[in-house]
Amino acid sequence: MTTVRLPLFPLNTVLFPGLVLPLNVFEERYRAMMRDLLKTPEDEPRRFAVVAIRDGHEVAPSSPGLPDPTAVPDRGPSAGFGPEPLRALHKVGCVADAATVRERPDGSFEVLATGTARVRLLSVDASGPYLTAELEPVEEEAGEEPGALAEATLRAFRQYQKRLAGARERSLATGADLPDEPGVVSYLVAAAMMLDTPTRQRLLQAPDTASRLRDELKLLRTETAIIRNLPSLPASELTRGPMSLN
Numbered sequence: 347m348t349t350v351r352l353p354l355f356p357l358n359t360v361l362f363p364g365l366v367l368p369l370n371v372f373e374e375r376y377r378a379m380m381r382d383l384l385k386t387p388e389d390e391p392r393r394f395a396v397v398a399i400r401d402g403h404e405v406a407p408s409s410p411g412l413p414d415p416t417a418v419p420d421r422g423p424s425a426g427f428g429p430e431p432l433r434a435l436h437k438v439g440c441v442a443d444a445a446t447v448r449e450r451p452d453g454s455f456e457v458l459a460t461g462t463a464r465v466r467l468l469s470v471d472a473s474g475p476y477l478t479a480e481l482e483p484v485e486e487e488a489g490e491e492p493g494a495l496a497e498a499t500l501r502a503f504r505q506y507q508k509r510l511a512g513a514r515e516r517s518l519a520t521g522a523d524l525p526d527e528p529g530v531v532s533y534l535v536a537a538a539m540m541l542d543t544p545t546r547q548r549l550l551q552a553p554d555t556a557s558r559l560r561d562e563l564k565l566l567r568t569e570t571a572i573i574r575n576l577p578s579l580p581a582s583e584l585t586r587g588p589m590s591l592n
Contacts, residue, residue: 347482349468352441353379353394354477356427360546361396361440361461362533363486371455375423378475380447380455392447395465395479397439398547399427424472431477432470438484438551441465461533464550489556492528499559500526502566503535509573532558539565 355376361367371380383392427434442459449455464484471478525531536549536558545565552558 349480349482350465351471351478351480353382354467354470354479355379355394355396355442356399356431356435356477357396358399358543360398360543360550361442362537362546362550363440363461363463364530364533365461365537367396367442367457367459367461369455369457369459371457375425375476377453377455380444380449380457383444384447384449392444393462394442394444394459395439395467395481396442396459396461397467397479398436398543398550400434400436422472423474423476424470427477431472432467435467435470436547436551437467438547439465439467439481440550441481484551486529487554488528489554492532492554492556492559495556495559495563496526496528496531499531499535499563499566502563502570503538506539506566506570506573509570528559529555532562535562535566539569541565 355369371377379394383394386392424431440461441463443462444457444459446458447455448457464486465481466484468480468482471480525534532549532552532555536546539562541549549558549561552561
């Protein structure tokens with residue numbers, strides 16, 4: 347299978363194909379990555395890989411602006427991930443295409459990227475100014491009866507949305523606005539639900555679309571039942587999630 351080497355951007359979140367990822371890039375290693383991406387010809391995609399962190403820190407502990415200015419500097423492309431970065435990261439991630447890369451006057455970047463395809467990490471190289479990885483594509487198989495599962499998942503998702511009424515920042519759409527292609531449904535629902543990183547990662551690396559939809563259907567029914575029994579909890583509390591520091 348053909349492999350590709352791309353810049354690697356570890357995050358405390360999971361990116362799914364088709365989903366938009368806004369980034370506020372201020373660490374030097376990732377600034378260097380963005381400066382290099384800007385050198386890519388305009389008619390070519392500015393691609394990098396996003397992987398969820400299994401064990402480590404998205405931001406180096408000694409980064410400017412963090413609480414402890416006396417901390418021993420943690421520098422270099424693998425800062426926060428230990429001597430073997432591959433062991434600190436989940437093995438399945440997503441390629442991101444940076445449609446917008448804007449440099450601010452202070453040298454930080456505002457980036458808007460879109461997930462395109464799943465990839466598996468084979469190796470990580472820390473010899474440059476930022477991490478790069480050798481990656482192989484992870485093909486998306488349909489599995490058994492994905493269409494029927496997608497319909498059932500959409501019905502359950504609409505019920506879930508109703509229970510989160512008023513939390514519009516986390517809602518995808520309503521009614522006919524939702525897609526019906528099983529693969530797209532599976533990724534959009536995974537991104538829209540309030541889930542922890544390990545669960546999102548499990549959905550990302552599901553063996554096929556049908557398996558992902560089955561998992562989501564169970565999660566939706568469980569979460570909807572939980573929300574139904576928490577009438578006093580504001581929807582905004584249920585939909586509040588951490589923002590990426592980078």
